[in-house]
Each structure stands twice: as structure tokens, then as C-alpha cells.
Amino acid sequence: MYKILIKIAQVGLKSEPPPSADEALRRGAPRLNEEILRLLGRALAIRHVDAGSCNGCELEIHGLNNPYYNLEGRGFKFVASPRHADLLLVTGPVSRNMEQALQRTYEAVPEPKLVVAVGDCGCDGGVFGENYASRGRVANVIPVDVAVPGCPPEPVAILRAIVTAVTAAKR
Amino acid sequence: MPPPLPGIQLQALAGAVPVWRAAVEAQLWRTGCEAVARAGGRLAALWANDERDAAGGFSVRALLVTFEGLVCLELALPEQAPSYPDLSDVYPCAARMQRAAFDLVGVRAVTAAHAAPDARGWLRHAAWREDAFPLRRDVPLAAALPPGSGRYDFVQVAGDGVHEIAVGPVHAGTIEPGHFRFSVVGEQVLRLEQRLGYKHKGIEKRFEAMGLEEGARLAGRVSGDSTVAYAWAYAMALEAIAGTEPGRRALFLRALLLERERIANHLGDLGALGNDGGLAFGLAQFSRLKEDFLRSNARVFGHRYLMDRVVPGGVACDVDSPAAQALLEEGERLADELRSLRAIYYDHSGLQDRCITCGRLTPRTAALLGVVGLAARASGHAMDARVHPGFAPYGELQPAIASHRNGDVAARIVVRFEEALESLRLQRLLLEGLPAGALRSPLGTAAAGGFGIGWVEGWRGEVIVALHAGAGGQVRRCHPHDPSWQNWPALEHAVIGNIVPDFPLINKSFNLSYAGVDL
Numbered sequence: 001m002y003k004i005l006i007k008i009a010q011v012g013l014k015s016e017p018p019p020s021a022d023e024a025l026r027r028g029a030p031r032l033n034e035e036i037l038r039l040l041g042r043a044l045a046i047r048h049v050d051a052g053s054c055n056g057c058e059l060e061i062h063g064l065n066n067p068y069y070n071l072e073g074r075g076f077k078f079v080a081s082p083r084h085a086d087l088l089l090v091t092g093p094v095s096r097n098m099e100q101a102l103q104r105t106y107e108a109v110p111e112p113k114l115v116v117a118v119g120d121c122g123c124d125g126g127v128f129g130e131n132y133a134s135r136g137r138v139a140n141v142i143p144v145d146v147a148v149p150g151c152p153p154e155p156v157a158i159l160r161a162i163v164t165a166v167t168a169a170k171r
Numbered sequence: 172m173p174p175p176l177p178g179i180q181l182q183a184l185a186g187a188v189p190v191w192r193a194a195v196e197a198q199l200w201r202t203g204c205e206a207v208a209r210a211g212g213r214l215a216a217l218w219a220n221d222e223r224d225a226a227g228g229f230s231v232r233a234l235l236v237t238f239e240g241l242v243c244l245e246l247a248l249p250e251q252a253p254s255y256p257d258l259s260d261v262y263p264c265a266a267r268m269q270r271a272a273f274d275l276v277g278v279r280a281v282t283a284a285h286a287a288p289d290a291r292g293w294l295r296h297a298a299w300r301e302d303a304f305p306l307r308r309d310v311p312l313a314a315a316l317p318p319g320s321g322r323y324d325f326v327q328v329a330g331d332g333v334h335e336i337a338v339g340p341v342h343a344g345t346i347e348p349g350h351f352r353f354s355v356v357g358e359q360v361l362r363l364e365q366r367l368g369y370k371h372k373g374i375e376k377r378f379e380a381m382g383l384e385e386g387a388r389l390a391g392r393v394s395g396d397s398t399v400a401y402a403w404a405y406a407m408a409l410e411a412i413a414g415t416e417p418g419r420r421a422l423f424l425r426a427l428l429l430e431r432e433r434i435a436n437h438l439g440d441l442g443a444l445g446n447d448g449g450l451a452f453g454l455a456q457f458s459r460l461k462e463d464f465l466r467s468n469a470r471v472f473g474h475r476y477l478m479d480r481v482v483p484g485g486v487a488c489d490v491d492s493p494a495a496q497a498l499l500e501e502g503e504r505l506a507d508e509l510r511s512l513r514a515i516y517y518d519h520s521g522l523q524d525r526c527i528t529c530g531r532l533t534p535r536t537a538a539l540l541g542v543v544g545l546a547a548r549a550s551g552h553a554m555d556a557r558v559h560p561g562f563a564p565y566g567e568l569q570p571a572i573a574s575h576r577n578g579d580v581a582a583r584i585v586v587r588f589e590e591a592l593e594s595l596r597l598q599r600l601l602l603e604g605l606p607a608g609a610l611r612s613p614l615g616t617a618a619a620g621g622f623g624i625g626w627v628e629g630w631r632g633e634v635i636v637a638l639h640a641g642a643g644g645q646v647r648r649c650h651p652h653d654p655s656w657q658n659w660p661a662l663e664h665a666v667i668g669n670i671v672p673d674f675p676l677i678n679k680s681f682n683l684s685y686a687g688v689d690l
Contacts, residue, residue: 056395066458080343
């Protein structure tokens with residue numbers, strides 16, 4: 001046990017300040033009012049759905065939980081069921097084999113809800129595009145509030161997208 | 172020296188790894204595969220092609236691993252009712268590959284009694300009907316195929332108190348989609364049946380709309396966590412066709428990238444395994460180390476996961492001497508951290524209690540299923556393509572194979588620690604001995620009809636790319652093969668008799684790719 005405690009003491013705190021919202025990531029007009037967004041932004045429950053990614057974006061979403069980004073310190077946490085979630089974090093071009101699962105997951109999230117599409121594929125289909133097996137971007141299947149490009153987007157970019165989703169649009 | 176296969180005329184292929192090809196008849200297809208299995212060989216990959224616009228009909232290929240190297244058996248099939256002798260009794264791992272080949276190209280594996288060994292679809296789900304075959308050349312990439320029924324009959328387990336637990340495709344954690352059907356009594360797992368294919372997004376068809384050089388970018392996104400291994404295997408296949416040999420500096424840098432990919436993934440897995448075993452401290456520490464490592468990748472190579480850094484002909488990055496020095500110092504620090512965390516993991520009775528004897532894959536089962544890579548090494552099979560047959564520049568580095576006999580979660584943890592430390596040693600050799608020279612050699616002409624194979628030991632296991640060149644520098648056909656094809660069925664065996672709550676730990680200890688097999 002003492003080795004664990006020594007390691008924790010030696011490493012110290014690694015957390016970095018969170019990024020602020022970026023209007024450029026927003027897709028369309030906000031669907032939720034300011035008061036709801038303020039409440040969600042204080043304790044946000046996130047459900048991740050991989051709708052067909054190459055698994056690169058998942059690596060960076062895992063990264064959000066490392067001590068540097070300290071997601072939970074910001075009041076955000078990943079939950080195990082869409083029924084517990086306020087926000088869906090969706091990766092990948094949506095494969096036709098995941099289309100129904102994604103729709104059902106979206107429907108299972110209680111209102112009010114938000115959707116963030118992650119990565120070049122989530123934004124526009126990426127290198128895979130639309131084809132006999134791929135529906136392309138996430139917005140082709142469910143409504144998207146914020147989309148963050150990148151292949152894959154770095155954790156801080158994903159965090160910025162989440163912060164943008166729970167921040168009222170600047171007028 | 173070519174492998175001894177009686178009656179089969181082998182033709183050596185050019186390239187960085189030893190490969191032979193042979194056109195065979197149906198009978199030699201079977202006897203050749205049986206001869207390789209008897210000699211201790213295994214099946215690496217199986218895929219089908221539509222050849223109606225060229226040689227006529229269809230074809231199916233079995234890529235076998237022999238002691239001498241790879242052997243690609245090629246069987247031509249007629250246009251009407253194309254079928255070929257089933258290999259799943261010789262190589263159980265063939266079963267899913269054969270089902271995928273049917274879904275995509277419509278060629279059917281049949282047993283001696285002319286029955287399909289398993290006629291259920293694998294990749295198509297409800298996305299297209301049983302009589303549509305999207306990888307045929309008369310189906311356009313963007314075809315709107317009418318949906319199929321999606322009906323899928325899982326194997327039923329009957330008996331007192333047996334019930335099913337259905338999990339997925341959307342899982343509770345941040346993982347890829349797939350469906351697991353557990354048949355359990357109380358908490359004990361009697362049987363697990365996997366259903367994958369949820370991420371099928373037409374990668375093989377997409378390749379055929381790309382130029383040969385351009386295809387490297389898509390290859391690097393077959394399974395994002397293995398982007399270096401795929402990009403290298405693709406480049407190796409294309410360079411074999413084009414007769415191009417990358418320079419020594421480029422090869423050293425490729426090996427450096429591949430070892431850094433191995434280290435980053437092992438760091439991530441070691442943290443996640445600690446977490447799944449109830450030691451959250453492990454996740455915090457290893458995810459910190461992984462983040463430091465990825466930031467260092469971004470600084471030196473310009474990308475955290477090293478995507479698009481291996482390109483046909485060489486590499487698209489370089490390391491100058493201050494950067495090399497920084498990487499060496501980082502390596503020293505990381506090795507110290509790994510050793511201290513290893514001591515904590517090995518001394519932690521709670522973690523060891525969860526991992527020792529959990530999810531055992533015995534050496535015998537691993538051999539029967541043709542398991543590869545890290546999972547094979549943790550089950551007593553010292554195989555590693557960097558060592559045997561070896562590919563440049565690994566010959567001069569003499570990598571040590573990490574192996575263990577127990578085949579349990581603990582063994583897969585041990586192998587990861589050993590491999591991460593060995594990769595740090597290789598990184599030091601690569602950086603200290605980095606030769607001068609060109610980063611990228613001009614690619615020769617890839618003639619239409621050219622065929623090349625790339626074979627690289629990624630962090631999870633062997634990554635293989637089989638590439639057929641088309642006219643005008645286009646990809647005619649590309650089959651990328653992930654080690655997870657072989658290892659997913661092994662997970663079904665490793666969980667038998669374990670309790671359901673141990674499944675996440677066992678699953679993580681294999682950490683297989685869904686994207687890599689769904690294509």
C-alpha cells in the first residue's frame with residue numbers, strides 16, 4: 001500500500017484547466033434554453049455510442065478520463081445507459097448495421113437531450129463516406145447539436161465540443 | 172526455400188516477407204491446407220474475389236502460414252453457383268471468414284456432403300439481402316441495397332436453470348459495438364456466442380474506388396489503434412508490387428513508429444486491466460503515462476496516434492537529434508515507471524486474485540483455434556512475425572519474444588509489461604543506430620494484375636494486407652486482415668466456466684478489434 005501512496009504523492013496533480021466553448025462547432029440553432037443548459041453543464045451525464053468508427057476516436061474519448069482532462073472534476077461523467085444520459089457522444093460514420101441501434105439509443109435518452117458528433121467521420125463520413133453499408137455523417141440519422149472534426153480529434157477538442165453543447169449560444 | 176507441398180506448383184512473390192502463390196484445383200485446395208496443418212502451420216486469412224471481368228468466374232484465396240513463410244492458395248470458381256471445399260474442419264478460424272466471403276461475394280463453402288457448415292450471415296445483418304453481394308463488380312459502391320430480414324438464430328443452450336443474457340451492440344462502457352449472447356446458470360457462463368459485423372462500412376469496396384497510393388490512408392483506418400501496423404502492411408504489399416525497397420532510415424523509422432504504437436496500446440490496456448480488476452489507481456497512473464507518450468508523439472511525429480506517418484515508399488516524418496535525445500530520455504523515465512508499477516501490480520493481492528486463473532486459454536485450445544499475437548504468446552506459443560520470419564529492420568534488432576504458459580488474464584498482463592519494456596529497448600537501438608538516408612523512395616510502376624502481401628506484427632498480433640493492383644494505378648482488390656479474426660473465437664472459449672462479472676476483465680485482457688474484423 002505504501003508504494004501506491006508514494007506514487008500518488010510523487011506524481012501530484014496533473015489536471016489542466018478545461019477549454020471554453022467554441023461557436024464554430026455548433027450545428028444549427030440551440031434546441032435547449034439557457035436555464036436547462038446551465039443545469040446540464042453543472043452535472044452532465046454522457047453516453048458514448050460508437051456507430052461505426054475505426055476506434056481511433058474511442059482512444060481519445062478514453063483519454064478524456066485521464067488525469068490531465070479530469071472530466072469528472074468538471075462535473076461530466078460517462079454513464080452506462082442512455083436512459084441515464086443527457087448527452088450522446090457519437091463516433092463514426094453510421095454503419096447501416098448500427099443505424100437502428102443508434103436511433104433506439106437516441107430515443108432512449110430522456111428529453112431534454114444533446115448530441116455531439118465526434119471526428120471527421122461523425123461530421124461528414126470521413127474517408128469512408130456514404131456507401132452501400134455506411135450512412136455517412138451522424139446528422140444523417142439523428143439530430144446533431146455540435147460536431148467536432150479531427151482524425152481523431154484530441155481529447156481537449158472533444159471536451160471543448162461538450163462544453164459548447166452545454167453553453168448557451170452567443171448572440 | 173519453398174515449403175514442401177506435394178503436387179502444388181509454388182511461385183515465389185517478390186517483397187519484404189517470404190510469400191509463395193499457387194493456383195490449385197478443388198482437391199489440392201483441401202489437401203494443401205491439410206498438409207500445412209499437419210506440418211504445424213495455420214490459416215492466416217481467407218477472402219474471395221469477383222473475376223468475371225478478367226479471368227472469368229470468381230476465386231477464393233487461403234493464405235497459410237508455414238515454417239518457411241506464407242503460401243497463398245488460389246482456387247478459381249465458376250460463375251454459376253460458385254462453391255469451394257470448406258476449411259473450417261481443418262482450421263476452425265475459417266468459419267467466420269467463409270461466412271464473410273459469402274456475404275460479400277456470394278461464394279459458398281461446402282462440406283464433403285455438399286452442405287454449408289454454417290449458412291448464417293455474418294456481415295450483412297439487415298443491411299442487404301441474402302441474394303445481394305456488394306463486393307461483386309456489378310454492384311456500385313453507393314448502391315442502395317434493399318434491406319434483408321436480419322434474422323439470426325443464436326445457438327440455444329437448454330437445461331435446468333439455464334438462461335440467456337443478451338449484451339450489445341451498444342455496451343455500457345466506451346467500447347466498440349458488438350453483441351454477446353451469454354448462456355448462464357446463476358453467475359457461471361456455460362457458453363458465449365459473439366455476433367459481430369455491426370461496424371461493417373464497406374471498407375473493401377471503398378478501396379476499389381481508390382488509387383494504390385491513396386489506399387494507404389484508408390488502410391491506416393481499418394483499426395485506428397493499429398494504424399501504423401496497417402499502414403506498414405499496406406505499404407509493404409504495394410512496394411512488393413512496385414518493386415520498391417524503402418531505404419534503411421525509412422525502415423528504422425517505421426519500426427520506431429510500430430514499437431511506439433505497441434507501447435501506447437500496452438500502456439492503455441495495463442491501466443484498463445487494473446481498473447477492471449478493481450485497482451483504479453492503475454488506470455490513473457497508466458492513462459497519465461499514455462497521455463505523456465501521445466503528446467510526445469504529437470511533438471515529434473505530428474500525430475498522437477501516428478496516422479499517415481507510414482506511406483508507400485517510406486515514411487512521412489523524421490527524427491532529428493534533439494528529438495531523438497528527448498525520446499531516449501522519455502524512454503528511460505517510462506521504463507522506470509513501468510518497473511515500479513509492475514511491482515505494485517504483481518504485489519497487489521486483490522488484483523492478482525482477480526487475474527490468476529481467470530479467463531484461461533490453454534495452449535492446446537489456442538493452437539486448435541489458430542490464435543495469434545499477444546494472446547497466443549500468453550498461451551505458450553512463442554510466435555512473433557518480427558522474429559520469424561522477420562522483416563527488415565528487425566533482423567538486426569533481435570527482438571525478444573515475451574511468452575507465458577498460463578493463458579490467463581494475469582499471463583496477458585505479464586506479456587504486456589514485458590513487451591512494453593522490450594519495445595523501449597528496441598526504441599533505444601533504433602534511435603541510437605538511426606542510419607542516414609532518404610525518408611521516401613519513389614514508388615516504381617505497379618503493373619495491372621500485380622499482387623503483393625504485407626505482413627507486420629502489430630501490438631495485437633499479425634496484421635496482413637493482400638493487395639491486387641488494377642489498371643491505371645487503381646486498387647483492384649484489397650483484403651486487410653486483423654488478428655482479431657483468429658482471436659475472437661478464442662474469447663468464447665476463454666470465458667467458459669468463469670462468472671459473468673469477470674467477462675469485462677477477460678474481454679479487456681484480449682482487447683480485440685471490432686472495426687478490424689467488421690470492415
